[in-house]
Amino acid sequence: MSKRPTESIRNSNSIQQSNEFTQFPELPLLINGVLSEDPEIHVQSTEKILSIALHETDCGSTSNDLFLSPLITILKGTSEEQSKIASEALSKLVSNSENIRDSLMKSGFVEMIHFILNDENAIEYVQLNILRVINDLIYNQTAPQHMNILIDVLEKLSKQQDEKKLKLAKQAKLIHALLISQGATRILSPEEEQELRRENEEKTNQIEQLRRQDQEKTNQIEQLNRQDQEKSNQLEQLRRQDQEKTNQIEQYRISDQDKSNQIEQYRKCDQENIRKNEESKNKITDLQRNIGENAKIIAEMQQKDEQKTNKQIELERKDEQLKNKITEFERKSEQQKKENDELKKFNEEQKRKNCEYERKDYEQKRDNEELKRKIIEFERDNQTKIKEIEDFKKQELEKSLQVKIPFSITVPAGSYKKEGEFTFISTNRESKTFPIGPAVSRGVYRFQFLINKVGTQFFGVMKPGLIIPFGQYAYSSPYCKDCMYFSSKGSVNWNLKPTKGNLEMKDGDIIAIEVNQAYPRTVHLFINNVQQLVYMSGIPESVQFFFVLYEQDNSVTVLSLKKLAVPTVKNISEAKEVKWE
Known part of the structure; x- marks a missing residue:
């Protein structure tokens, strides 16, 4: 039958231990005192062994084993006390x-x-006492990689459902x-190593695929930039x-x-001609009135006296001359009327042309307004697309x-429950x-x-390995100097x-x-992506x-942990700095 590991741990050093045992002849008596049922003897013997062991830690690992070996044997014994x-x-x-810790780790402990x-047949209190020693080794900075072998068995024990072994x-x-x-990791089997390599290859392929997708998106962005340049050229042409x-339009306005x-000059000439026509009409009326008066005079002169024949002939001659003048005046008046008609036709034609010019000017203005509207709409669409491109670039860069x-x-376990993997109530x-x-x-x-x-909730950072038991407070001693947190009430807290x-x-x-x-x-601290004013500097490395x-009923869901290439924090003039001193 093969020996149990607990029986063969120290066989390699047994000869050397026996040689050195004579250096501490009182050790067996002290061991018996430790096992004594008398509390006073038990305490005195334990303190004496600790004093000798701590005093002799520079004597080498073999001397350390003299004190460790009996204690380990008692630790595995059948007496719970x-x-x-x-x-x-x-x-x-x-x-x-530290020498005791090193010796214990090197001895096969x-x-x-x-x-x-x-x-499975080991005594439960022995396993509990061993775990207490392991806990003290971890808290006293024993390298965790020396305990990789324990990862699997600890995980197995932590999943036990037996109430007696809770x-x-x-x-x-x-x-x-x-x-x-x-940083301790369990020792992997060849099958697990092969599985990790396969997952690593799959992730490498996924990264390569993401790179190709990124290149495609870069090409799309370049194509959008080219389209944007073409639209800018079209806008410049418009x-x-x-x-x-x-x-x-400006030339049309000058011509108009x-x-x-x-x-305006033709209107003034037309008004002048109308005034002259009125004067001519008045003169004709006066002449006609004079002709009537002359006819009466002639009739009276013919009736009164033939002697006035010469005068009558003279009057007829004058009357003929006056008729000739009237005829000439009527001819000129008719000519003036024709000129006035032509002027009116010219004015009407000019008005028609002015209306045509005004219509064209209105159409030109309408076309210009439509063109301006299209330009504004194009610029607005262009700005929207540019913003979409910039947002797309920003999102891709952040991703x-x-x-x-x-x-x-x-x-x-304690006074909380879980919903899903990361929701705590x-x-x-x-x-x-x-x-x-x-x-x-x-x-x-x-x-x-x-x-x-x-409710009353805190979110913050602490020194690695700090354990705050349930029922204890992060803001109380001795934990408050090794952690800081942002309170749900709006304050930043460190060291009271x-x-x-x-x-x-x-x-x-x-x-x-x-x-x-x-x-x-x-x-x-960010609340809904809004950076808060009070922050802390000088946190541990x-x-x-x-x-x-x-x-009761306070609830939090833990969403994600991400490593960023660049910080998102901005400089705020009203920001308030609190130092971890």
């Missing part, structure tokens, strides 16, 4: 001595733990989360045509003004610069802190949350120092926290996101 005492002693040793945790499952789940958050038509001046990062939330009034892995250290990161129901100035959160708000690890290392639920 003695196993707990050995666990507490080992915890004190690993907490106070992790392999022994792996065997015991995998053993405490063991919780402790295993907590340690598993700590190892994962500090503007030139509009300028030419404007010049023609000259003709209007000529018409190409954002990289989604997988995240996990590992917390023990508080079922009782109790402070519950949810740390989110992984930790981020270099670059720009943006974490987004959805507030389903607002609240600073107000941000908007209060409400149901349905999208909350984003953007961390920029470039100097001066800042964290900003590596941080972990977290959120807190307190009141």
